[in-house]
Amino acid sequence: MLRASLLLILVLALSACGKDDPDAAQAAPATPPVPVTVSAARPAPEAEWVKATGTIAFKREIPLSFKVAGKVEGFQVDIADPVTRGQRLARIQVTEVDAQLRAADARVTKARQDLDRLLPLVAKGFVEKARVDAAKSALDTAQADRDAIAFNRGLSEISAPADGVVLARPLEPGQIVPAGTTALVIGDRESGVIVRAGLSDRDVALIGTGNAVELALPNGKLTGQVTRIAAKSATGTGVFDVEVTLPEAPADLSSGRIVTLFIAPKSGNTPPPLAVPASAIIEGFGDLATLYVVKADGKGVERRQVKVAGLRGADLLVAAGLAEGEQVVSAGGAYLRPDSAISIAPAGK
Template sequence: MHIASFWLMALGALALSGCKGTADTAAPAATPVRVAAAFAGPAAPPIHTNGLLLTRDEIRLSFKMGGVIRQLAVREGERVREGQKLAEIELTEVNAQVEQARQAHEKATRDVDRGERLYADQVISLEQLQDLRTQSAVSAAALKSAQFNSSYSSIVAPRDGTVLRRLAEERELVAAGAPVLVLGAQDKGFVVRAGIADREIVQIKLHDAAQVRLDALPGVTLTGKVSEIASAADPASGLFNIDVQLDATSQPLKSGLVAKLHIVPAAALAAERVYVPIAAIVEGNQRKATVFVLDQGHARRRDVEIAFIDGESVALLNGIDVDEQVVTDGALYLEDGEAVAVQPAGGQT
């Protein structure tokens, strides 16, 4: 019995030894990785900045004459139509001035008529008659001025638009020309106004394309073009203001929304650079870096030089050609020349 057990144990040990030898001599499995193709892009980095959405034309409305506000017929955010009365001041003083000018003009007219008869009878001189005519002309001009001021004793919407700000309230005393309402005209559309640093403003030209994203409308991308570029910096911020005119859209836009601008200068589109995903960069030292390139089932280490980083992509000065496959997921665990197994996108590596 003991002899039979010994031989069974010996055979088992030999079998285990044979299996271990087979495992040791098996070829190592290929490392699972994911790859992405290098692609061409602008030669210079895009410009990213934040700005405010504004109506293209903001009209500050005021009374030509000072006075007490009798009525403010609109609220902030209210849409108005061209010709709609928005505000009015008390007319007692205005009407009194018009009446005084009318009475003075009527008296001057009567004086001229009487002077014409007296001159015909040679009672007054020609010079005296001319003085009466001058007084009549002056009074007529004063009447026109008073009537003109009376016509501007109310504020009327010059265009269709939206009331952006209400700067006064009813029964307030306002000076002549002091803004009472700010109207955003709808017919000129919207712009995004932003401040740009000096190293970026020199790259931007009129009509450069821009993309706009609003925090209030997540997932929506608007398009537009640079419409205005300041020729001098803002003394307060040191930045150069630009306006981006938005293309027509059906989105519910409101003045004052925070916007994120993405501008690709036209000069950057004149040339191209090769881009790779940032995940393909294995190690770097300043502008020097390393990536792995897929070569017939093997990962080959290759040195590259970085031009700039744009979000999730890296623009290269050299080292990679367009459409070459670079390793992204799994690149950190590779050795030069190691066999790899490319995994489909979306799965687990």
């Protein structure tokens, strides 16, 4: 009994010494916080805009041609030249037309002379009235033929129907062309500039006339609006033609340029998705992605799975699972665990 009591006293004494000695107990080393960069989730209404590819054109692009066949005498303008209303642009040789016009004048003269000879005779009863009526008809026909040829001769020159620019000149001086062959194509600046695009039936159902449009250009962007949507799809392609008006298009915006445009959808009750940097993704499968979301105290993170609406540039579009303003780890997530402490790097670092 005495030996057991001494042993107990010794154990208690050693234990007391251990409590009094600060070096006897070793505290567990603290894990330093992981430096991260964070970004706040923001609404991205532009993510639902319909993307399309279109071609810039003048509202009115006018093909001009000669009314008569003949040899092209020359042009006063070339491609890309500006033109003003009424300016002479091209001319066809009129030698043949002038010959036709002289022949028509001769037929008119003869028909009038024939009628003048018959009129006194019919008054005296020497000639039947039917012959006079036939002579009058012959004169009318000859005059009509001459007027038609004179009209055609007046169209042996091409003049600008509006202020604009020459878009095409498919002919060259010296060519012999039939009547109606396009000699020039003029872009009418007064009519304005538009974009023509083809949309699928799914996309065209999302937009309406009057909807806002943004046009991406290398040196900036233009704004416009949808002014026309085809009521019937194009045969063979199934796409619907959409016309966008650009009221503030610069003068040097060339017709035929291929551009990308974004069309605002019809207003609806569906809230827009949220956008966060795509670098925030740590895992992904299908339309689900896992992110690190900063806790309310700003000192820790939690893993959270969100529903993805898609990607737009460098942004991840989140349809559900994240609230506007919540912060996600956009850089440094590879070094985190769910129980990690974090230190948020200042903006711009």
